[in-house]
Amino acid sequence: MATKCRRSRTKFTEEQLKILIDAFNKKPYPGYAIKQRLALEVNTEESRIQIWFQNRRARHNFLKRPEKNLDLRQDRAYPEENIQGVRDRRCRTSYTSSQLQTLMNAFMENPYPGVDSREQLAEDIGVPESRVQIWFQNRRSRLHIQKKREPEEASAQRQNQGQDL
DNA sequence: TCTAATCTCATCAAAAGCATTTTGATGAGCCCATTAGA
Numbered sequence: 591m592a593t594k595c596r597r598s599r600t601k602f603t604e605e606q607l608k609i610l611i612d613a614f615n616k617k618p619y620p621g622y623a624i625k626q627r628l629a630l631e632v633n634t635e636e637s638r639i640q641i642w643f644q645n646r647r648a649r650h651n652f653l654k655r656p657e658k659n660l661d662l663r664q665d666r667a668y669p670e671e672n673i674q675g676v677r678d679r680r681c682r683t684s685y686t687s688s689q690l691q692t693l694m695n696a697f698m699e700n701p702y703p704g705v706d707s708r709e710q711l712a713e714d715i716g717v718p719e720s721r722v723q724i725w726f727q728n729r730r731s732r733l734h735i736q737k738k739r740e741p742e743e744a745s746a747q748r749q750n751q752g753q754d755l
Numbered sequence: 756t757c758t759a760a761t762c763t764c765a766t767c768a769a770a771a772g773c774a775t776t777t778t779g780a781t782g783a784g785c786c787c788a789t790t791a792g793a
Contacts, residue, residue, distance in 0.1 A: 596759090596792075597760065597761090598760095599759050599760075599791090619781095638759085644783085645759065645760085647782080648787090649758085651785095677767090677768085679781075680779090680781090682769050682780075683779060684779085685779090721780095724781090725779075727762080728780085730763080732778080734764085
């Protein structure tokens with residue numbers, strides 16, 4: 591059986607889009623509480639709201655701000671308090687050692703799991719699929735950084751050993 | 756073709772343990788990120 595790699599596209603209705611656009615015009619950087627409320631209002635997941643705002647900001651920045659070094663955050667219409675809903679972030683997820691072990695095993699098997707695998711993992715460890723996606727993103731990113739650093743650290747170590755002699 | 760979904764990379768910030776490290780959450784993307792489903 592073929593596994594699904596990508597989540598199927600969400601199709602927002604005109605009514606849903608109206609709600610989202612209104613919210614975006616008021617606050618292009620909504621906090622977690624607002625995103626949750628919007629998710630309830632348009633009957634979707636909070637993670638879909640987050641993606642919609644990310645894509646909307648990207649398009650909005652491009653259409654409205656062709657000049658370099660200008661973005662929504664520097665727009666007078668969007669003062670500091672509108673950014674991040676005054677730092678209203680989702681509560682940090684803390685994983686147990688067994689949850690981490692499951693994630694690590696899955697990562698070693700496939701660092702780019704499709705939506706089906708992520709959903710299965712999410713069910714197995716009892717967290718939302720969106721958290722599994724974020725965990726894999728962070729894990730891949732930090733592995734790349736670590737791999738880039740390794741040659742530098744090795745050469746620094748060789749230099750130190752040379753000085754010691 | 757439009758735009759939701761996904762990616763990497765940089766950064767913020769909470770938690771664990773006492774100044775610093777680890778790592779989850781969030782945002783941008785600039786010859787204006789790329790990919791791909793409806």
